[in-house]
Amino acid sequence: MQSKYYRTLLPLALLLAACLFLSSPLLDVQGIGPAKNYILVFQPQQQTLPQTVISRGHTVVYDLSAAGVMVVRTHIPDDLIHIPGIISVAPDRPHITIPAKPTKPLTSGLLHPLQVSSKAEGCASNEAVCPQQWDLERIHVPQAWEKTRGSRKVRVAVLDSGLTSTHEALGDNYDKEASKSFVEPTNCAQDSDVNSLEDFNGHGTWTALHIAGKNTSRMSGIAPETTLINLRVLNACGIGTDSWILAALMHAHKVGAQIVSMSLGGFVCADGVVKESYYCRTEKDARDGASTWKAYNQTISYLLQHGTLVVASAGNEHVQLDQNGRVMGKSSVGFGAEKNDPSNNLYGLREIPAGIPGVLTVSATNRITQAAQAGETRHGQYGQGLRDQLAYYSNYGARIDVSAPGGSRNYNVPRFDCISTRCDGLTPSSSGGDDHTGVFGAFGIDEKGQLCSNCYSYLQGTSMAAPTVSGVAALVLARHPGMSVQELTKLLKRSVTPFLDKNATPPAASNSKSPYYNYTIDYDAAPISNHLMGTGIIDAARAVS
Known part of the structure; x- marks a missing residue:
């Protein structure tokens, strides 16, 4: 699906056959109505009372005062900055995650019969993973299961597009009472009920059940005994706003989530006016972006300080991020257009939430790079036959903490x-083979967009990598329930295995004389160093040892 995206978009997952979705942060978005909400930021120790806001004619939508944030709806936004204690105001902006919709979702009946377990307890065990789940084998989940499969006392909140509650891979570990939809009415035609917890997009079911799906004849989650909380922040069109996400983060902490998993994100102008930037050239861009960054920073800092780990996917633009989430180069892989276009230049932006200090940020690696035949690609290839390569879409850089399989x-x-x-496919190397290059998991809807109880998909994206790390984190807390966020983060960053092969994936082309400039991979450039892909590949067995 190609879609026009609004200003702070970050696409974060990709599907079976056709799907690394592209985005452009300053374009109009189909599926979202006109913004009426505003995000107020103030110092937490100098709280602005909701009554003060209401007395001035505004409506409080979400009171997140513990983090120094409040979401209000108003027709007189110019008054907001004059409210005592307010230090900045930003309009509520939409973020877009991949509205994962495979061209041909797999149902149980379409899966290869030899890949179905006849064991009543499911296809995963302490000796082997389910046949389709090569990613769980790569990070040694069966060996971790010798120690634990999770605990109901560990609670993981997934902020995504919802969860198909009838899916056969969902167990009785779903805490529906603690779950909530933050979606508001928009002009997204597929959203008939914004209050529903169901997944009318498909993406949320995949990410949630990859963490804590039950052990079935098709698949298993990484930590199937973990309590799962579903926080719906993306509508059926795959669109969410900053206010929905911020409110859901605070709700996650309120209902006792020790881990938050987010396969979503966006970009903001958080470093003032940047003349060389395509997106950050005005005072308004800089002011709004800085305020939004501060709102995320204060909200996530509150969670980290009060015992909730936040895991986020690195993003799919193939840009380098510095330690503070800044985009370092002036090119991306088709962010705004599939050609040399100024909208592909993300310089001057910072990524949220993956760039926020303290977030555990995850990049994506592939399974193996199959060798192309002559005439199959436009510009050649790199890394043929190599494993654990940085995925062509994955962001990288000093901001990355660990890598995980993303396909x-x-x-x-x-x-x-x-x-x-x-x-263009995520298929086996030979007909009938089982070495798919995509990551297998449960999917929430069928090809007609209807809720599906037995649909699955092979996907690719950093959206697949982040829940992998969240699942491992849940296993660790089951073994060490008293571990702090800081201790857990340090443990996860050192619980890795080396990349099986040296990375050969090059960066996006930033040389203006290159034929690939400002829209695709620089096939003539030196590879990206492995040290820009985090400490290594997350390893479940090492994490629980």
């Missing part, structure tokens, strides 16, 4: 650099 197209090149159908 990648067969030849690890962008879709628009493909000529053959095989290049």
Whole structure:
């Protein structure tokens, strides 16, 4: 799906055959109505009382005062900055995650019969993973299960598009009472009930059940005994706003979540006016972005200080992020257009929430780069036959804490650099094989957009990598329930295995003389160093040892 995205978009997952979705942060968005909400930021120790806001003619939508944040709805926004104690105001902006909709979702009946377990207890065990779940084998989940499969006392909140409650991979560990939808009415045609907890997009079911799905004949979550909380912050069109996400973060802490998992994000102008930037050239851009950044920073800091780990996907633009989430280069892989276009230049932006200090940020690696035949790609290939390669879409840099399997197209090149159908796929190396290059999991809807109880999909994206780390974190807390957020973060960052092969994936082309400039991979450039992909590949067995 290609879609026009608004200013702070970050696409974060990709699907079976055709799907690394692109985004452009200053374009109009289909599926979202006109913004009426505003985010107020103030110092937590100098709280602004809701009564003060109400007395001035505004409506308090979410009172997040513990973090120094409040969301209000108003028709007189110019008054907001004059409220005593308010230090900044930002309009509520939409973020877009991949509205994961495979062209042909797999149902149980379409899965290869040899890949179905006849064991009553499910296909995963302490000796082996389910046949489709190569990613769990790569991070040694069966060995971790010798110690624990999670605990109901560990609570993980997933902020995404909802959860299909009838899916066969969902167990009785779903805490529906603690779950909540933060979605508001928009012009998204697929959203018939914004208050519903169900997943009318598909993406949320995949991420949630990858963490804590039950052990079935098709798949298992990484920590199937973990309590799962579903916080719906993305509508059926895959769109969410800052206010929905901020409110859900605070709700996650309120209902006792020790881990928050987010496969979503966006970009803001948090470093003032940047003349070389395509997106941060006005005072308003800089002012709004800085306020939004501060709102996320204060909210996430509150969670971290009060015992909730926040895990986020690194993003799919293939840009380098410094330690503070700043985009370092002036090119991306098709962020705004599949050609040399100024909208692909993200310089001057910072990423949220992955760039916020303290967030555990996860980049994505592939399974193996299959070798292309002559004429299958437009510009050649790199890394043939190599494993654990940085996915062509994944962000990287000093901000990355760890990597995890995220899958990648067969030849690890962008879709628009493909000529053959095989290049564009997430398929086995041979007909009937089981070495898919995508990551397998439960999917919430069928190809008609209807809720589906037995649909699955092979996906790719940093959206797949983040819940992998969240699942491992849940296993760790089951073993060490008294561990602090700081201790847990340090443990996860050192609980890794080395990359199986040296990375060969190059950066996006930033040389203006390059034929690939400002829209795709620089096939002539030196590879990205492995040290810009975090400390290594997360390893479940090492984490629980």
